[in-house]
Amino acid sequence: MSKSKKVPYLVDRPMSFCPGCGHGIAIRLVAECLEELGQADNIVFPIGVGCSSLLGGGIEADRLHCSHGRAGAVATAIKRCNPNNVVISYQGDGDAYSIGIGETTSAAYRNERFTTIIINNTNYGMTGGQMSNTTLPNQKTNTSVYGRDCSVTGNPIRFPELAADQFNVGYAARGSVHDVPNIRKTKSYIKKAIEMQLSGEGYSVVEVLSPCPTNWKMEPLEAMKHIAEHVTTYFPLGEFVEKEEK
Numbered sequence: 001m002s003k004s005k006k007v008p009y010l011v012d013r014p015m016s017f018c019p020g021c022g023h024g025i026a027i028r029l030v031a032e033c034l035e036e037l038g039q040a041d042n043i044v045f046p047i048g049v050g051c052s053s054l055l056g057g058g059i060e061a062d063r064l065h066c067s068h069g070r071a072g073a074v075a076t077a078i079k080r081c082n083p084n085n086v087v088i089s090y091q092g093d094g095d096a097y098s099i100g101i102g103e104t105t106s107a108a109y110r111n112e113r114f115t116t117i118i119i120n121n122t123n124y125g126m127t128g129g130q131m132s133n134t135t136l137p138n139q140k141t142n143t144s145v146y147g148r149d150c151s152v153t154g155n156p157i158r159f160p161e162l163a164a165d166q167f168n169v170g171y172a173a174r175g176s177v178h179d180v181p182n183i184r185k186t187k188s189y190i191k192k193a194i195e196m197q198l199s200g201e202g203y204s205v206v207e208v209l210s211p212c213p214t215n216w217k218m219e220p221l222e223a224m225k226h227i228a229e230h231v232t233t234y235f236p237l238g239e240f241v242e243k244e245e246k
């Protein structure tokens with residue numbers, strides 16, 4: 001008998017990510033958590049612009065493709081108008097932390113009662129690999145061809161740490177999909193984030209480190225190794241705040 005897990009019923013067709021991309025793994029984890037929590041028919045996804053928007057191509061659920069960076073504001077409105085829905089904004093690092101840093105930070109600052117999943121692949125994936133606010137120091141991208149110079153650009157943002165240290169959020173964590181133990185752990189973070197939303201205690205965010213082999217110009221396995229050896233040294237994995245649920 002096959003030991004493979006059945007595909008969550010929210011996932012209704014194959015997705016169109018590049019081979020070795022981490023988005024598909026993260027989306028499946030979100031779908032599994034929603035199904036296991038009995039929320040698969042109660043979900044609304046405000047979706048960012050970027051490869052994150054391809055979530056809509058493989059998941060059968062209510063969703064809204066927001067203007068670039070604005071999913072934090074759209075999620076706020078949807079959750080306030082429909083407090084019984086589970087609202088998860090699904091965004092890339094460029095969407096959430098560069099063009100959308102105002103909306104993302106404001107939602108966390110106000111402790112809005114929704115969940116944000118941010119796929120951090122350290123660049124703008126969809127548009128060909130430009131520098132984003134999470135590009136690593138000295139990382140070469142199409143717009144930092146000599147390597148990111150942080151004395152000019154500022155340092156990469158560690159958003160879950162910011163939300164945990166400075167705002168009264170319910171839950172903040174960073175996971176990764178570069179190997180099986182971390183995929184499992186990331187799933188537990190996503191589940192806790194959704195449970196936090198269900199408890200009504202406040203904003204929850206899970207950042208997910210994810211490979212973008214196409215723009216990193218790496219083979220898929222090399223890209224996974226790159227996360228383990230380099231990306232996690234700047235972006236530590238773990239939970240940064242977990243409020244007690246009432």
Ligand SMILES: Cc1ncc(C[n+]2csc(CCOP(=O)(O)OP(=O)(O)O)c2C)c(N)n1
Binds near residue numbers: 095096121124127132
């Ligand atoms: C207002 C606006 N500016 C720029 C773009 C072009 N654009 C589309 S996707 C994208 C980058 C998305 O990168 P990220 O959020 O990191 O997601 P990824 O593709 O890596 O998953 C940009 C700049 C746009 N669609 N709208």
Ligand code: SF4
Binds near residue numbers: 018021
């Ligand atoms: S460009 Fe990068 S983020 Fe986009 S689908 Fe391809 S590997 Fe994934």
